[in-house]
Amino acid sequence: xxxxxxxxxxxxxxxxxxxxxxxIGGGYVDIEPGFQMISLPVINGYWDTTTSGxxxxxxxxxxxxxYIVQQVEHVYGVPGEDMIEVFNTLIGGNSxxxxxxxxxxxxxxxxxxxxSYYDSEADDYEYTGFFIKSIHPTSFKIxxxxx
Amino acid sequence: MAVNITFTGDIYNxxxxxxxxxxxxxxxxxxxxxxxxxxxxxxxxxxxxxxQYNFNLADGDLLGTEGNAGSGDKVVIVFWKTGSDRNxxxxxLTEWSAFxxxxxTGPGMSSSALYVNDVQIKTNIAPDLHWTxxxxxxxxxxxxxxxxxxxxxxxxxWSWSGITMYHWYSRYSQTINYVNRINNSVYNWDDTTTTTGxxxxxxxHQWTSPGIYDVELxxxxxxxxxxxxxxxxxxxxxxxxxxxxxxxxxxxxxxxxYFKYTGTDTDNTIDYIKWTINDGATTTTITSGTKNADIYHxxxxxxxxxxxxxxxxxxxxPGDHVVGIIIYWNDGFDDKELSxxxxxxxxxxxxxxxxFSQDPFPAPVGSGIKFTNTSTNTDRVGLGLPDCTEYIWTxxxxxxxxxxxxxxxxxxxxxxxxxxxxxxxxxAQWSDGFETQETCDSSGVPFLPYVTxxxxxxxxxxxxxxxxxxxxxxxxxxxIASGTSETGPWTDIWTTPTGIEQNDKKVCFTSTGWxxxxxxxxxxxxxxxxxxxxxxEVCPATVSGAVDIIWNxxxxxxxxxxxxxxxxxxxxxxxxxxxxxxxxxxxxxxxDKIYFNAAGWTDISSYDMxxxxxxxxxxxxxxxxxxxxxxxxxxxxxTVNLSDYTDCYGGYETWRKVFIQLNDFNITSSIVNRxxxxxxxxxxxxxDDIEFSMGTVVGVSICEPNMYGSEWGRLDRSGKEIRPSxxxxxxxxxxxxxxxxxxxxxxx
Numbered sequence: 001x002x003x004x005x006x007x008x009x010x011x012x013x014x015x016x017x018x019x020x021x022x023x024i025g026g027g028y029v030d031i032e033p034g035f036q037m038i039s040l041p042v043i044n045g046y047w048d049t050t051t052s053g054x055x056x057x058x059x060x061x062x063x064x065x066x067y068i069v070q071q072v073e074h075v076y077g078v079p080g081e082d083m084i085e086v087f088n089t090l091i092g093g094n095s096x097x098x099x100x101x102x103x104x105x106x107x108x109x110x111x112x113x114x115x116s117y118y119d120s121e122a123d124d125y126e127y128t129g130f131f132i133k134s135i136h137p138t139s140f141k142i143x144x145x146x147x
Numbered sequence: 148m149a150v151n152i153t154f155t156g157d158i159y160n161x162x163x164x165x166x167x168x169x170x171x172x173x174x175x176x177x178x179x180x181x182x183x184x185x186x187x188x189x190x191x192x193x194x195x196x197x198x199q200y201n202f203n204l205a206d207g208d209l210l211g212t213e214g215n216a217g218s219g220d221k222v223v224i225v226f227w228k229t230g231s232d233r234n235x236x237x238x239x240l241t242e243w244s245a246f247x248x249x250x251x252t253g254p255g256m257s258s259s260a261l262y263v264n265d266v267q268i269k270t271n272i273a274p275d276l277h278w279t280x281x282x283x284x285x286x287x288x289x290x291x292x293x294x295x296x297x298x299x300x301x302x303x304x305w306s307w308s309g310i311t312m313y314h315w316y317s318r319y320s321q322t323i324n325y326v327n328r329i330n331n332s333v334y335n336w337d338d339t340t341t342t343t344g345x346x347x348x349x350x351x352h353q354w355t356s357p358g359i360y361d362v363e364l365x366x367x368x369x370x371x372x373x374x375x376x377x378x379x380x381x382x383x384x385x386x387x388x389x390x391x392x393x394x395x396x397x398x399x400x401x402x403x404x405y406f407k408y409t410g411t412d413t414d415n416t417i418d419y420i421k422w423t424i425n426d427g428a429t430t431t432t433i434t435s436g437t438k439n440a441d442i443y444h445x446x447x448x449x450x451x452x453x454x455x456x457x458x459x460x461x462x463x464x465p466g467d468h469v470v471g472i473i474i475y476w477n478d479g480f481d482d483k484e485l486s487x488x489x490x491x492x493x494x495x496x497x498x499x500x501x502x503f504s505q506d507p508f509p510a511p512v513g514s515g516i517k518f519t520n521t522s523t524n525t526d527r528v529g530l531g532l533p534d535c536t537e538y539i540w541t542x543x544x545x546x547x548x549x550x551x552x553x554x555x556x557x558x559x560x561x562x563x564x565x566x567x568x569x570x571x572x573x574x575a576q577w578s579d580g581f582e583t584q585e586t587c588d589s590s591g592v593p594f595l596p597y598v599t600x601x602x603x604x605x606x607x608x609x610x611x612x613x614x615x616x617x618x619x620x621x622x623x624x625x626x627i628a629s630g631t632s633e634t635g636p637w638t639d640i641w642t643t644p645t646g647i648e649q650n651d652k653k654v655c656f657t658s659t660g661w662x663x664x665x666x667x668x669x670x671x672x673x674x675x676x677x678x679x680x681x682x683x684e685v686c687p688a689t690v691s692g693a694v695d696i697i698w699n700x701x702x703x704x705x706x707x708x709x710x711x712x713x714x715x716x717x718x719x720x721x722x723x724x725x726x727x728x729x730x731x732x733x734x735x736x737x738x739d740k741i742y743f744n745a746a747g748w749t750d751i752s753s754y755d756m757x758x759x760x761x762x763x764x765x766x767x768x769x770x771x772x773x774x775x776x777x778x779x780x781x782x783x784x785x786t787v788n789l790s791d792y793t794d795c796y797g798g799y800e801t802w803r804k805v806f807i808q809l810n811d812f813n814i815t816s817s818i819v820n821r822x823x824x825x826x827x828x829x830x831x832x833x834x835d836d837i838e839f840s841m842g843t844v845v846g847v848s849i850c851e852p853n854m855y856g857s858e859w860g861r862l863d864r865s866g867k868e869i870r871p872s873x874x875x876x877x878x879x880x881x882x883x884x885x886x887x888x889x890x891x892x893x894x895x
Contacts, residue, residue, distance in 0.1 A: 035260070085258055086261050088153065095207025096202070096208065097203035097205060099203050101201075101257075104263050105155060106197040109196045109197050109199060110196065111196070111201050
């Protein structure tokens with residue numbers, strides 16, 4: 001799975017590999033109720049509650065938990081599992097899913113999968129396309145990159 | 148349902164502490180329940196991560212992303228520690244469990260895409276013992292198999308965090324954890340023997356001696372944990388059963404008899420038997436320590452008969468006798484008694500079948516007769532006490548009895564009877580073994596009937612003697628036939644009723660000729676004899692008092708006879724039948740009437756019929772002569788048609804006699820005063836000799852009305868049957884029947 005471009009209503013997304021600190025561009029993704037397939041072209045980073053924004057630095061790989069769930073919990077002020085039930089994806093030729101059940105799966109588990117992975121054959125990063133299942137009755141936004 | 152379904156949760160150990168790493172392995176089994184769902188399959192084994200299990204139904208080792216699943220499909224998740232094989236033995240596995248999720252139902256259903264359940268694995272649990280053993284109900288006996296039914300199991304369940312966890316051995320025909328089963332069952336039968344069965348085994352056992360046994364069952368599971376149960380069973384010796392047999396089974400009188408115990412004593416527990424034999428007169432009581440001993444009726448007196456003395460040890464009386472026994476035995480714990488009885492029959496000798504034969508049979512009257520003893524089964528004859536008599540013949544001749552007693556079988560009774568009223572009886576005396584009996588056979592002596600005809604003045608005596616075929620007589624009858632020669636051919640013209648008084652008859656004949664009189668004797672089979680005679684004497688045409696002349700045209704004109712002619716017709720000599728004149732009534736037209744009037748009243752109570760001679764000259768088809776006889780009272784008369792009494796269409800211009808029963812006129816009085824003949828058409832005739840007359844109109848008539856009045860009667864309207872005359876001074880046999888009335892008598 002190699003999703004580099006995501007369309008979202010009302011936004012023109014511009015992205016490049018976020019291989020280092022500093023990122024050019026960013027955007028929002030509307031999370032609709034139910035399953036939705038998205039991809040965030042981010043390699044490193046995490047949500048920083050102090051700055052109320054993402055910190056993109058190479059020491060921290062961006063995962064669904066530290067980049068999305070913590071953002072949602074901070075921005076919307078509710079437990080993540082109240083808005084997002086689960087993330088699912090297939091990564092790197094593994095035929096089994098990674099399943100991050102928000103509120104249940106230990107963030108230390110590999111099921112808290114990264115938003116991008118290094119493809120050694122291509123010698124490049126591949127962004128992770130994954131399913132996010134919103135259990136919130138209305139759409140809400142999540143942001144990525146630096147806006 | 149989307150196949151993207153995540154199953155996850157924390158895993159806890161026996162102590163309820165959550166695992167923290169990859170210590171626990173797990174596998175999921177998808178159980179297809181919907182036909183459109185993917186086939187049932189196992190996932191690869193996984194290991195926990197940070198003490199959690201986590202997999203997706205769309206995983207490549209389960210249904211894959213192209214798989215299908217729906218509500219009702221099931222997912223069984225099996226956990227174990229340690230190793231990669233859930234069916235490893237207890238040396239490898241330390242804790243294990245499994246649980247089940249039903250898609251669309253739960254447990255732990257966050258949504259259709261996520262099922263979250265925390266689970267617990269546990270160490271081995273001791274097996275559950277479930278077994279039954281027949282310790283209740285009927286007594287239990289040695290050498291009899293009794294079955295233990297073992298339904299023990301090593302599968303368990305418990306609740307954890309809102310779900311039910313299992314130690315399953317199998318689920319949906321899949322082995323979940325091999326360790327969850329019974330390894331063996333060991334039965335200790337408490338008689339130094341044990342039986343070991345594989346798994347939760349049923350076993351059976353027999354004990355060879357009585358006792359109270361504590362049966363122990365120990366079941367052991369795959370991990371060596373055991374469960375033990377005990378049941379107590381009491382085992383007895385088998386009780387003996389009743390059975391008495393008499394020898395011989397069907398004894399003749401005076402046979403010495405004995406009895407044996409023939410019941411079953413399976414375990415040989417009988418100590419002794421007390422016998423009581425009662426034959427109604429004597430009782431034998433014996434106690435035998437040997438159950439198979441022959442028990443004789445030593446007090447029996449037996450019986451005797453001629454030439455045989457009583458035998459001790461035989462039944463004193465015949466009939467049914469009760470033999471009782473009390474069996475004393477031990478059931479292994481206590482002394483017991485069993486009472487039994489049987490009914491045995493002392494039969495009797497059978498007697499002879501007594502019979503004899505007669506020669507000749509039937510016997511001609513007056514001849515000698517020989518009676519021969521033909522009895523059968525005579526071996527007991529002559530054995531009766533006190534005098535050993537064999538046979539007794541008794542012959543009765545006309546009431547006189549002669550006895551021939553004490554004769555042997557070969558004796559033949561030869562008799563020349565003096566009457567035909569004879570009876571013979573043969574009796575045999577014999578012994579049934581206990582009593583003297585007499586059996587007899589008797590019968591009348593059959594004699595051939597013999598007919599005699601004796602002429603007496605103008606009439607004849609008919610007499611028949613003899614019997615029916617069995618020597619009895621219940622009645623006689625006669626038939627008279629006339630013929631044209633001594634050898635016939637014969638035409639029956641008269642028959643008598645049947646009665647015991649009919650054996651002796653007096654009859655007269657109205658014309659000479661050949662006659663055959665046949666006498667019949669009735670009883671047990673009919674015999675007959677006949678006699679042919681040529682009759683030369685006939686009764687006079689007029690018997691005194693038998694005829695009253697109404698009119699005969701003889702004498703003064705219109706005054707011949709007692710009544711006066713008037714109306715139609717003319718007295719002429721040309722129309723005469725007998726005497727001087729007859730009545731010429733030719734050329735009659737409709738409603739022309741001929742009258743004959745009495746001077747006063749004429750009493751007809753002594754007469755049976757109106758007779759007249761007629762010579763029909765002319766007859767009109769479908770017309771008739773109405774004949775009326777008038778009596779007391781207005782309308783007290785009745786009319787008959789001449790054509791009912793003679794053939795009016797044939798025999799023209801010849802004289803014939805017409806007979807009309809007075810009863811046909813249906814008058815209610817015995818006195819009359821007018822005879823009227825009315826023509827209904829164009830008819831011509833001559834009339835003469837009009838009379839009231841008595842007697843029958845057959846070829847044989849009675850000479851005197853009161854001589855043997857039983858035949859006295861009148862022809863009915865058809866002329867074929869004699870009816871009672873209704874006359875007060877005569878007896879009546881209403882069944883008398885005329886066989887043939889034609890030709891009509893020539894004279895009467």
